[in-house]
Amino acid sequence: MKLILAIIQDEDAPATIQALVDRGYRVTRIASTGGFLRQGNTTLLVGVEDIQVPEVVEILRRCCRTRTSYLPVAVEATGLLQAHMIEVEVGGATIFVLDVEHFETL
Amino acid sequence: MKLILAIIQDEDAPATIQALVDRGYRVTRIASTGGFLRQGNTTLLVGVEDIQVPEVVEILRRCCRTRTSYLPVAVEATGLLQAHMIEVEVGGATIFVLDVEHFETL
Amino acid sequence: MKLILAIIQDEDAPATIQALVDRGYRVTRIASTGGFLRQGNTTLLVGVEDIQVPEVVEILRRCCRTRTSYLPVAVEATGLLQAHMIEVEVGGATIFVLDVEHFETL
Numbered sequence: 001m002k003l004i005l006a007i008i009q010d011e012d013a014p015a016t017i018q019a020l021v022d023r024g025y026r027v028t029r030i031a032s033t034g035g036f037l038r039q040g041n042t043t044l045l046v047g048v049e050d051i052q053v054p055e056v057v058e059i060l061r062r063c064c065r066t067r068t069s070y071l072p073v074a075v076e077a078t079g080l081l082q083a084h085m086i087e088v089e090v091g092g093a094t095i096f097v098l099d100v101e102h103f104e105t106l
Numbered sequence: 107m108k109l110i111l112a113i114i115q116d117e118d119a120p121a122t123i124q125a126l127v128d129r130g131y132r133v134t135r136i137a138s139t140g141g142f143l144r145q146g147n148t149t150l151l152v153g154v155e156d157i158q159v160p161e162v163v164e165i166l167r168r169c170c171r172t173r174t175s176y177l178p179v180a181v182e183a184t185g186l187l188q189a190h191m192i193e194v195e196v197g198g199a200t201i202f203v204l205d206v207e208h209f210e211t212l
Numbered sequence: 213m214k215l216i217l218a219i220i221q222d223e224d225a226p227a228t229i230q231a232l233v234d235r236g237y238r239v240t241r242i243a244s245t246g247g248f249l250r251q252g253n254t255t256l257l258v259g260v261e262d263i264q265v266p267e268v269v270e271i272l273r274r275c276c277r278t279r280t281s282y283l284p285v286a287v288e289a290t291g292l293l294q295a296h297m298i299e300v301e302v303g304g305a306t307i308f309v310l311d312v313e314h315f316e317t318l
């Protein structure tokens with residue numbers, strides 16, 4: 001048994017969860033926030049059999065896409081403070097696969 | 107050291123947390139959402155010594171109960187769209203026990 | 213790859229996240245609640261290379277501090293119900309380091 005913890009963008013969450021559920025996977029959704037952009041994102045928990053990990057990763061690959069986000073930063077030049085926007089690329093999914101020592105449903 | 111991650115129903119959360127705390131366990135509660143029913147549920151994190159895992163599972167077994175939930179689905183028959191309710195059994199607790207490589211309190 | 217899961221106090225979260233991001237670490241923040249005091253706190257997820265764990269722990273040590281909190285309890289004495297405040301020391305950070313079997317970004 002493995003526990004997949006995947007951090008995805010909010011925009012992709014509904015379609016990703018639907019695709020996982022349609023394939024019979026069990027999924028739990030947790031609201032989270034990115035440390036860098038301070039924007040909301042989604043953390044999914046998906047407990048699966050070892051051999052199902054590649055299929056879940058495939059579903060994430062299909063449903064989650066990279067997007068460009070803009071972060072305002074203050075830049076000081078010639079005594080004037082100006083707001084610049086720096087371009088930040090946010091990936092589709094960040095995936096951690098953890099080993100589950102014991103799984104039980106009550 | 108093990109980290110128990112248990113997904114339980116919101117209705118059982120107050121009594122379950124109280125029972126764990128009364129036995130001296132440390133517990134953290136995270137609000138979560140079920141992928142299938144899209145209803146709120148509760149994810150508990152309980153870090154324990156290895157030998158304490160069975161007692162925590164026992165407390166979950168005592169405090170968390172199975173319930174029947176109803177999910178409306180659209181069914182098309184003789185050209186008419188009707189809303190049917192399908193019965194879904196939601197378990198008391200889904201429990202993942204993870205091994206903790208290093209534990210520290212600051 | 214390790215996944216550090218750290219439970220810290222809300223007051224320390226902004227400075228801690230900033231310090232981690234400034235050092236180039238990726239961080240995800242999840243709102244959580246303490247089981248004993250029933251007060252909001254913060255659960256951080258920080259996925260790092262194995263050799264980076266000590267530095268992240270150091271940043272947590274520097275940014276997170278212990279505080280005293282007060283928990284009202286009802287005490288019955290000579291037939292009168294009185295509200296006493298018991299002093300509870302809340303640590304700076306509770307840290308779990310989990311092994312990551314597989315890490316992937318899409």
Ligand SMILES: Nc1ncnc2c1ncn2[C@@H]1O[C@@H]2COP(=O)(O)O[C@H]3[C@@H](O)[C@H](n4cnc5c(N)ncnc54)O[C@@H]3COP(=O)(O)O[C@H]2[C@H]1O
Binds near residue numbers: 037039093257260
């Ligand atoms: N310290 C830093 N210095 C420079 N650039 C930085 C940075 N931290 C993040 N970024 C950049 O900003 C994007 C958004 O990061 P954020 O922390 O808001 O949102 C992150 C975070 O919530 C989570 N995440 C990514 N890697 C993580 C890790 N190793 N541990 C925990 N959470 C992670 O996934 C979201 C998307 O990450 P992604 O890597 O695709 O995209 C990141 C990355 O391109």
Ligand SMILES: Nc1ncnc2c1ncn2[C@@H]1O[C@@H]2COP(=O)(O)O[C@H]3[C@@H](O)[C@H](n4cnc5c(N)ncnc54)O[C@@H]3COP(=O)(O)O[C@H]2[C@H]1O
Binds near residue numbers: 027029145
């Ligand atoms: N392996 C796992 N990984 C991550 N989270 C897990 C999990 N197993 C269970 N959960 C979490 O626990 C809740 C209750 O699951 P249970 O299996 O008792 O009860 C489930 C199950 O009886 C059924 N169900 C869930 N997914 C299904 C699916 N793909 N196909 C058919 N039935 C499903 O609907 C009930 C409610 O599911 P919901 O998703 O709303 O809520 C789930 C989900 O949040």
Ligand SMILES: Nc1ncnc2c1ncn2[C@@H]1O[C@@H]2COP(=O)(O)O[C@H]3[C@@H](O)[C@H](n4cnc5c(N)ncnc54)O[C@@H]3COP(=O)(O)O[C@H]2[C@H]1O
Binds near residue numbers: 131132135301302303
């Ligand atoms: N092994 C573990 N597993 C999961 N989460 C953990 C954990 N150890 C600590 N935490 C989390 O960290 C918060 C601070 O814990 P700390 O031990 O510093 O500070 C604790 C501790 O001094 C005391 N405390 C907690 N549970 C207790 C209990 N069952 N009996 C007596 N004192 C307790 O109250 C303070 C606040 O606890 P609270 O539950 O509100 O909030 C806790 C909880 O959310």
